[in-house]
Amino acid sequence: MPRNTAILVTLLLAACGTQQERCISRNTDEYRNVSRLLAEVEGNLGRGYAWEERQVGRDYLTQCRDHYRDNDGNVRTITRSCWREHITTERYRVAIDPAAEQRKRDNLASRKAQLSAQAAAAVQACKAAYPEQG
Missing domain, CATH: 3.30.2460 (Endo-n-acetylneuraminidase fold)
Incomplete structure (x- = not known):
């Protein structure tokens, strides 16, 4: 989980406006959408509705x-x-249909795991392409 947390923090910081941040935001959009949908489905399962x-x-x-x-x-x-x-x-x-929500959760978790490596690579590529001036 710490790796996903680090990626998520990086993605949240991407909402600002430098070239690096815009690059990260643009290249991790699907990962963020899948993460948001997964959190919503997990919330639905936890509440029961x-x-x-x-x-x-x-x-x-x-x-x-x-x-x-x-x-x-x-x-x-x-x-x-x-x-x-x-x-x-x-x-x-x-x-909700709990069985359908669980299938959704499993599919989204699998998709998020696939996108995680791609998102991490995109973040590194954007950092290399647009280094921050400190």
């Missing part, structure tokens, strides 16, 4: 202002009650 998100619109009563010109050309404002919609994201639980 998955989380999903949906957009929900809720109406609320508020004050609206309407502007108009009177007969003399002056701008007048009328305040009135009106309904507005507010969109929020809510999380909800979704049942």
Whole structure:
């Protein structure tokens, strides 16, 4: 695990902007995606359910202002009650098939192990191509 932890720390640091960091980020994208998906599946198995998100619109009563010109050309404002919609994201639980999640976990863990060596090689290549000026 320490080797994976070192790679992960290196990958997290890649979110910044030097040429070396951009190179590392670009060349380890699949490894990071697989790692994220594996963590999500392991979380689902640990909880016994998955989380999903949906957009929900809720109406609320508020004050609206309407502007108009009177007969003399002056701008007048009328305040009135009106309904507005507010969109929020809510999380909800979704049942999982534990056997399917375990197969997913096993496949992702295998893929992560394959990508680990490639990611380490890419990090070393990027460090060689773009040495940091200390």
